[in-house]
Amino acid sequence: MKSVENVRYKATIAYDGTEYSGFQVQDNGRTIQGEIEAALKRINKNQVIRIHPSGRTDAGVHAAGMVFHFDFPASIPQEGLFKALSVLLPADISILELEQVEASFHARYDALAKTYTYRVHNHAIRDPFNRKYVLNHPYKMDEMKAKEALDIFTGTHDFTSFCSIKTVIENKVRTIYEASVTIDEATNEWVFTFTGNGFLYNMIRIMMGTIIEISDGRMDSTKLPEIIDAQDREQAGKTIAAHGLRLEKVYYNEAELIDLIARNDSQKDI
């Protein structure tokens, strides 16, 4: 029997995934979900609260805008719940936003799209300060080659070649609205940004393994359409390190997403 005094919350959090075995609760290892549910349980007089995320992130993957929903007694005011979470969560997880939503809101089913970034430090000398957030790649990368690869990935494709063979989902067709890169010449940091209606297991890490091979000249971008068509994981590049990957944003607002798609289309015309 569902309690009538519950309200549904949508929460947005940031976390450093370095010391976690991923988002989802599992038998072994510390998880983001485990930490959040432990904090909510303490606030809720030791009664278990389940959270429902927009999706999972793997071990070592970070987030600047992960979203989840949960139901919580209305007797605790929203402001107090936010402050209690701020205090109880460990230093590597921050609660950014908390809002009451309709009881029909679902963090996963209602998600329209997600934006991820993958960061690469393209330099022969490692930077000790970004080592947990940025992949160091010591071989010179070419911006034009990277952009050729990103353009080929943009659009609707069957991404079978770019997902872990462990994936059980049958439909591997996904649409990438935005695949871009910006380079900070001062720090040699390349930030790759991907926005899509969904991403398969390991998909961005395999795409990025392939993009880096193309960028540093080990593979020619003209091979990429063939690799996509092959629908064979063996054809694509390797799954690169998790620590360069960060979930930036989950889209629930259609107007906002249409705006992003329009902006990307107009940039291409320039």
Next chain:
Amino acid sequence: MKSVENVRYKATIAYDGTEYSGFQVQDNGRTIQGEIEAALKRINKNQVIRIHPSGRTDAGVHAAGMVFHFDFPASIPQEGLFKALSVLLPADISILELEQVEASFHARYDALAKTYTYRVHNHAIRDPFNRKYVLNHPYKMDEMKAKEALDIFTGTHDFTSFCSIKTVIENKVRTIYEASVTIDEATNEWVFTFTGNGFLYNMIRIMMGTIIEISDGRMDSTKLPEIIDAQDREQAGKTIAAHGLRLEKVYYNEAELIDLIARNDSQKDI
């Protein structure tokens, strides 16, 4: 008897001090010096090599440009030594530069000045990605008040009020050439920069504790000249956390230092 085949090297390194008990070798705990000497010993066929730093950094303090010198057999080429250090040093220490210098060069005695930064994240919500490099301060800080305090610190003063009572050095007069702050409005990160001819034990951390008290309104900047004059550690603010502090650069070139001083003087006239 000193071996005639030795050459003297000047090395510049960056490190994340989070997991170290400071720079200098000590009985307990991992140190930066300990890691570097262990790597040099491996390269030098198990013969001990001592390194001589420009100064020390405390537990948890970082460096983007720490300098040290050491003598090493000339039989190993410089390029090979650099590459071996790159490979053997742990991921949180990077060798940035290695150059042969005159046998008379001394990293500490020849140092003319040093630049340190102290980073503050002035926001109510913690950022999980900078937590080991930036102090989170949740109470609103005022830029004008911070600059008033920085201007008072600039110049030559007896810094007795701003150094640990454990200091054994008698002469506590130091000159600060530059004490400035830049604010990144997008990230709410305040970067305080201090360049001086020398810094006493805990000096920047005590100065920053006081500057933050002035910036957020707990102390009035007009009290600062009195605190300096008192020459009493009890009068100043608290010693704030080590993790916001980073040694940026050690100056050995007089022309470069004069240039920096001139640039700061001209900025004040504007």
